[in-house]
Each structure stands twice: as C-alpha cells, then as structure tokens.
Amino acid sequence: MLSWAEGISSKGVFAVNEAEAKGRTQFVLNTGRSLLQGVSMEGESKWSRKYFDAVAIIEMNPSDISALGAKDRVKVYNEHGAVVVRVKHSNRAPPGQVFIPMGPWANVLTDPETDATGMPRLKGIKVFVEPTDEPLTTLADVLKLLGAKQLEVYMEDLPLKTGEKKVVENAVCSFCGDLCDHLVIEVDGSKIVRITGGCAISSAKLLNYHRHRILKPYIREQGKLVEVDLDKALDEAADILVSSKYPLIFGLSSTDTEANKYAIELAELVHGVVDNTSVFCHGPTTLAVQEVGTARCTFGAAVNLADLVVFWGCNPLEAHPNHFARIVLREGRFVKGRKERKVVVIDIRRTPTADQADLFIEVEPGRDYELLTALRMAIRDLDIEAPLVAGVPREKVIELAEIMRTARYGVIFFGQGLTMTGAKYRNLVALIKLVQELNEWTKFSIVPMRGHYNVTGANQVSLWITCYPYAVSYARGFPKMIIGVTSATDLLAHGDVDSALIVASDPVAHLPRKAVEHLARIPVVVIDAKWSLTSAFADVIIPGAYVGIECEGTAYRMDDVPIRLKKIVDPPPGVLCDSEVLRMLVDRVKAKMGCGA
Numbered sequence: 184m185l186s187w188a189e190g191i192s193s194k195g196v197f198a199v200n201e202a203e204a205k206g207r208t209q210f211v212l213n214t215g216r217s218l219l220q221g222v223s224m225e226g227e228s229k230w231s232r233k234y235f236d237a238v239a240i241i242e243m244n245p246s247d248i249s250a251l252g253a254k255d256r257v258k259v260y261n262e263h264g265a266v267v268v269r270v271k272h273s274n275r276a277p278p279g280q281v282f283i284p285m286g287p288w289a290n291v292l293t294d295p296e297t298d299a300t301g302m303p304r305l306k307g308i309k310v311f312v313e314p315t316d317e318p319l320t321t322l323a324d325v326l327k328l329l330g331a332k333q334l335e336v337y338m339e340d341l342p343l344k345t346g347e348k349k350v351v352e353n354a355v356c357s358f359c360g361d362l363c364d365h366l367v368i369e370v371d372g373s374k375i376v377r378i379t380g381g382c383a384i385s386s387a388k389l390l391n392y393h394r395h396r397i398l399k400p401y402i403r404e405q406g407k408l409v410e411v412d413l414d415k416a417l418d419e420a421a422d423i424l425v426s427s428k429y430p431l432i433f434g435l436s437s438t439d440t441e442a443n444k445y446a447i448e449l450a451e452l453v454h455g456v457v458d459n460t461s462v463f464c465h466g467p468t469t470l471a472v473q474e475v476g477t478a479r480c481t482f483g484a485a486v487n488l489a490d491l492v493v494f495w496g497c498n499p500l501e502a503h504p505n506h507f508a509r510i511v512l513r514e515g516r517f518v519k520g521r522k523e524r525k526v527v528v529i530d531i532r533r534t535p536t537a538d539q540a541d542l543f544i545e546v547e548p549g550r551d552y553e554l555l556t557a558l559r560m561a562i563r564d565l566d567i568e569a570p571l572v573a574g575v576p577r578e579k580v581i582e583l584a585e586i587m588r589t590a591r592y593g594v595i596f597f598g599q600g601l602t603m604t605g606a607k608y609r610n611l612v613a614l615i616k617l618v619q620e621l622n623e624w625t626k627f628s629i630v631p632m633r634g635h636y637n638v639t640g641a642n643q644v645s646l647w648i649t650c651y652p653y654a655v656s657y658a659r660g661f662p663k664m665i666i667g668v669t670s671a672t673d674l675l676a677h678g679d680v681d682s683a684l685i686v687a688s689d690p691v692a693h694l695p696r697k698a699v700e701h702l703a704r705i706p707v708v709v710i711d712a713k714w715s716l717t718s719a720f721a722d723v724i725i726p727g728a729y730v731g732i733e734c735e736g737t738a739y740r741m742d743d744v745p746i747r748l749k750k751i752v753d754p755p756p757g758v759l760c761d762s763e764v765l766r767m768l769v770d771r772v773k774a775k776m777g778c779g780a
C-alpha cells in the first residue's frame with residue numbers, strides 16, 4: 184500500500200512511495216509574513232518580479248544547505264504538491280526547519296485539514312527538500328497548477344494630477360491591525376507625496392495607491408475578461424448569487440465595517456455563508472474566548488502600565504513594523520519606556536523581534552501547549568519533573584514564570600505561531616487560562632496580533648448581527664456557525680459551495696491548494712481595488728476604492744478600539760467605495776428575488 188505519495192502521484196505532481204521517501208531528508212516547514220513580502224505586494228503587486236523574489240524563496244540553515252549539497256535552488260515537496268524555489272541562507276532557521284513566506288508557493292505545500300477549527304495548518308508542515316537543477320516554479324506555474332481561469336491581468340496606473348496641496352494629520356494606515364493613526368500625509372492634487380510616521384509597508388501602500396489598479400468592471404465572456412459598465416457587472420454578479428444553491432461571501436477584513444454589514448445582509452438574502460479572514464489568522468482565538476472568556480487590554484493600558492511585554496508566536500518587527508516602537512519603546516504614564524520594560528519573545532526561530540528581547544525562548548514547533556501547561560504549573564509552584572519542556576530547559580520555564588508573576592503589569596501579544604500550530608485553539612484556551620491565573624498574582628492581559636487592518640471589525644460586525652464572529656451560514660435562513668463545516672477553508676476544500684463573492688481579500692495568496700482549486704470550478708465575483716491573485720479566478724470583477732485612502736470608513740484596531748479612517752484623495756472616476764458597491768448588489772439581488780429594493 185502506498186502512503187501519501189499515492190495522492191501526489193494521482194495529482195501528477197510527484198511520485199514518491201514510502202520506500203523512496205525513507206532515504207530523503209524531511210524538514211519542518213513554517214510559513215509566515217516577512218517585511219519584504221509586505222513591501223513588495225503593496226509597492227509592486229503580487230504579479231511583480233519583486234514579489235516573486237520576496238516570496239518564492241526558502242530560508243534554510245547554512246548547515247542544512249551544505250548537508251544537502253544544494254546550490255541556488257531546491258525542490259520542496261510533500262503530499263500536497265511541489266515547488267522549486269530559491270535558497271536563502273539564514274541563521275534564523277534552526278537546523279531541520281525551513282521557512283517560506285506566506286504566499287502561493289507556500290500554499291502549494293500547506294495542509295487543508297483544519298482539525299475542525301476552520302484553520303488550515305500553515306506552520307509545522309512536513310516537507311522533503313532536495314537539490315535540483317529544475318527551473319524555478321513561476322507564479323504562472325503555480326496559477327496553472329491551481330487551475331486559474333486566466334493568467335492575464337489588465338493592471339492600470341491611475342493618472343495622477345498635481346493641484347491643491349494639503350496635509351492630512353492623524354491619518355490612519357489601513358494595512359495591518361495596528362491601524363496607526365498618527366500619520367501625517369502630504370498630498371499634491373491626487374498625488375501622495377510624503378508620509379511621516381508610517382512604516383515601510385504603509386509607505387509602499389500609500390505612495391503606490393494609484394498603481395496596478397482595477398479601474399473598470401469586467402465579466403468573463405468565452406473564457407476572457409471583457410470590460411463592461413458597472414450596471415452589467417452588478418447584474419452578472421447578482422445573477423451568480425441568486426442562481427447559486429450555497430454561495431460563499433468571503434474576505435471583508437481589508438474593508439470597513441459598513442461593507443461588512445451589507446455582506447452579511449447579502450448572505451442572509453441568498454442563504455449563503457459569510458466568512459472573513461479569521462479562518463487563517465485568529466479564528467481559533469475567538470473559539471477559545473467563547474469557551475473560557477478573556478483578559479484583554481487596550482494599547483493605552485499596555486503603553487502606560489506594562490513593565491513586561493511578551494511576544495508569543497509573532498514577529499511584529501516584520502509583520503507590524505510600527506508596533507514595537509508604539510508599545511515597547513514608548514514612554515508611558517507609569518513606565519519610562521524601554522529601560523523600564525522587560526521584553527520576552529517566545530518563538531520557534533530567532534526572528535528580528537527576538538533580537539530585541541531581554542529573554543528569547545525557543546520552543547519546538549507545534550509544542551507551545553506543553554510550554555503553556557508547564558508555565559501554569561510553575562506559577563502554582565508545582566513540580567515539573569521533565570528536564571526539558573517543548574525543547575525549553577525546566578530552569579528557563581521557572582525563570583519565565585517568576586518574571587511573569589513578579590511583573591507589575593504584563594501583556595502578551597500573540598500571533599499565528601499559536602493559532603495555527605499544534606493544538607491550535609487549545610493553545611489559546613491554555614494561554615487565556617495562564618493569563619487569568621496570573622491575575623491572581625498581578626495584572627496581566629492578552630492582545631492578539633491581528634493581520635488585516637479590519638479583521639477585528641469583521642468579527643465585531645458579524646457578532647453584532649449574527650451572534651457569531653465568523654463562518655456564519657444562512658443555509659437554513661437563520662445564522663449558524665459550525666467550525667470545520669461552515670468555515671471557508673473547509674467549504675472550499677470539500678467543494679461545498681457553488682459560487683464565491685470575494686471582497687477586498689486574496690484567498691489564492693492565503694489558502695491551501697485544495698481550497699483554491701475549487702475556486703477554479705465555480706463562478707467567482709471579486710470586488711477589489713487592485714489585481715489580486717484571486718482575480719485570475721474571477722468571472723466578474725468590480726473595482727472598489729481604498730478605504731482609508733479614497734473613502735472614509737470605520738475599522739477596529741487589534742485591541743478592539745474602533746477608529747475612523749480618513750479619506751485622503753478622491754476615488755478614481757466611476758469607482759465606488761466597497762460599502763456602496765455591496766449596497767447596490769444587495770438592492771440588485773433583492774430585485775431579482777422579488778423582495779423589492
């Protein structure tokens with residue numbers, strides 16, 4: 184009997200049986216954000232050479248590279264697929280572990296199994312790596328493998344006109360969950376000329392907002408996208424949704440709360456399912472909160488009170504570049520900045536954030552739950568018999584427990600290193616219990632490091648309207664959330680939905696191969712400002728204006744604080760805000776269903 188290799192063979196990717204696999208070198212693959220990934224996709228688009236150079240790489244320890252005898256490239260493969268990527272020497276990758284930045288190359292290798300949490304396994308994936316002379320896997324190769332409907336995109340740069348000069352103060356960056364609201368943006372006509380207070384990613388986004396845009400609606404006719412007017416595109420999109428038995432409405436984390444409201448109304452109308460990108464970030468956190476409650480604080484409390492900041496399974500220096508300066512380096516009411524604030528980083532590899540820490544604890548991949556359990560024991564002065572816990576010496580566990588117990592105010596910022604590995608949502612249950620128990624000794628809080636700028640708002644709106652934070656199905660006319668069944672990754676990977684409306688999101692860049700392949704088989708409507716990779720699977724494309732640049736709107740920061748995003752410049756001619764497009768789509772669907780606009 185063949186092992187997983189049989190599946191590979193039947194997909195025409197690789198043929199490796201168990202016996203052959205035995206002689207090969209297995210590694211643990213972790214995926215995640217990197218600064219270059221963020222800057223390249225915002226500055227140059229995911230279709231660019233710069234993005235390819237930033238994402239189609241594998242970071243490996245030099246000792247692993249020389250042991251394999253690899254030169255500039257390697258083939259990485261497992262039961263889900265194979266890619267050939269460039270090798271990057273990195274002392275940050277521990278021997279036996281490799282890192283590929285989040286993106287379509289990594290997704291070819293990720294596991295669609297969500298273990299009934301809705302969250303695919305995007306870290307701790309077993310892969311084989313071998314030297315090769317084969318050509319690098321291009322974006323076109325990956326998209327073809329996924330079954331993209333077309334490989335051509337019609338990017339346009341919005342012509343910029345100089346004119347009235349103005350300075351917008353306290354502008355908000357609409358990229359990550361930090362929602363930095365202290366930016367100063369200088370504008371000349373429709374051109375953004377200077378940004379003060381932002382990070383490299385926000386500069387890449389704001390200075391290039393006009394590039395690689397979708398400026399016209401398109402529909403697919405005889406296999407090709409053709410330009411149409413907005414009325415025709417809305418009509419086609421409404422037809423797709425009304426004629427579907429079970430449509431998926433997905434994304435909604437890089438748009439405002441107003442757009443989220445209409446998306447939920449749409450799902451209720453067509454008896455579909457509405458889900459947001461929590462499924463591949465902090466969905467497990469919301470599940471844990473439902474089970475054991477939480478102990479949250481705002482940025483304000485962290486800055487003013489925290490003399491201990493712990494980063495667990497997150498790397499803000501690359502994914503949320505301003506975060507460290509905003510929270511850790513800042514002087515607060517009772518803490519005089521970095522010199523009075525201890526920083527601990529717990530992660531599976533030495534990240535740039537770990538370089539800034541007073542204490543770095545390297546945990547074995549997928550074994551955070553054990554470390555959390557040992558910490559809970561150490562805080563209660565219970566004996567830990569094992570000399571090593573998840574690769575961490577017992578003495579270090581006890582030292583960390585003491586640091587936590589004796590802090591005046593501690594905050595744990597945590598990321599996908601906890602939500603998508605090992606015990607997944609049970610990690611978060613253990614983390615929340617740890618913090619609740621620490622509050623018997625001192626004051627302690629947690630804050631999830633949210634990725635997309637309004638994924639917290641998407642959860643909030645969903646909770647207000649449906650009582651569920653994400654993955655809400657209206658199949659029976661009332662809201663229902665069954666994680667592992669009504670969550671987007673599971674629905675797509677199991678082929679359970681028969682159309683998809685994707686709003687301001689790029690599931691092709693984030694979801695495992697098996698889930699993305701279903702998008703190639705069903706009608707897909709995309710509402711977005713730029714040509715995402717998902718647009719290669721679209722049958723209808725409707726341009727949307729950028730919230731926080733071309734439209735006002737409300738978004739929720741990662742600590743649940745709502746922030747009003749400002750409009751900096753006018754939207755392109757004929758391009759509407761997402762909320763307006765969705766409102767019109769709701770009216771169009773109502774008219775087609777005979778429920779009146």
Ligand code: SF4
Pocket residue numbers: 356357358359360361362363380381382383384385503504505506
């Ligand atoms: S940290 Fe995030 S929100 Fe702040 S400026 Fe950078 S990308 Fe924008």
